Amino acid sequence: AKGAGKDRFALYYDGLQHTAKRQLALESALAQALERNEYSLHYQPICQLVDGKPYLAGVEALLRWSDQGRLVPPQEFIPVLEASSGIVRVGEWVLQEACRQVRDWQLAGQAQMHCAVNLSIRQLQEHDFADRLMLILDETGLAPGSLVLEITETLLMQDSMLVRNNLQRIAGLGVRLALDDFGTGYCSLGYLKRFPLHILKVDRSFISGTPENAESLVISRAIIGLGQSLGLSVVAEGVEEQAQLDFLTAEHCPFVQGYWFSRPIPAAQLQEMFSESGAF
């Protein structure tokens, strides 16, 4: 038994070394990825429900990294970028690219389309974030009202003056702020009033249980009601089934997003969908 324990420890230790090496390799690959043009964006439609019918209202830009031809899942590389502050430069590239693309689509006929971009806390800790954002809007010609920046509850909980000032300045520009993954963090409802928020995104962990699971249903219903009584817009994330869409329609949820409508896809593919539907 003693021997087995020792072996297990050795295995575990090797595992750690292996993980540390992989982490280092990942970090150095990511450090070069921007220059090597290995990042791209996928876009997922966000639909507005009008009389129960979904209409394309905007897109969420989602970062992709192609490492030697293999698409690496965001959960694997975004935390690494966030740990090394590489996310600041990459995040700026995401903003630039997404604003440019959506402005192109607007000019091509999708005049009302909005663009949602995810922000990391690191970006909001930069003193000049709002200035850089203003520059990007200026350069791409995207109206501030067409941009939504998505932040998470954990980000708000940091509650630093710097972050708060940045959020105020962003809202002052006319850019809207969405609280992403709502209901999964430890955010007190007081935060909803303290920060200049415009949109709540109901986390997909709640939506996925609806309508069969009573708890999911009650929580989703409560969040939709809460958002609306606070004058916020609401987006339900992770809609995968007709039954979920029917439930959200009955609850008068204004916006929906999920695989039921489309997975996140490259810009060219989304553009094909517009042309097929005759909207381009």
Ligand code: C2E
């Ligand atoms: P998120 O912001 O909550 O993005 C939504 C995630 O849910 C996306 O995963 C999307 O593919 C997935 N999703 C959408 N609809 C469905 C559905 O119906 N069912 C299921 N099961 N999943 C659905 P993705 O693209 O893997 O992104 C994961 C996370 O990575 C994002 O979660 C976001 O937190 C982060 N992320 C992605 N792009 C960026 C970025 O540019 N900057 C930052 N800071 N974070 C990003």
Ligand code: CA
């Ligand atoms: Ca998001």
Ligand code: CA
């Ligand atoms: Ca989310």
Ligand code: CA
């Ligand atoms: Ca279900």
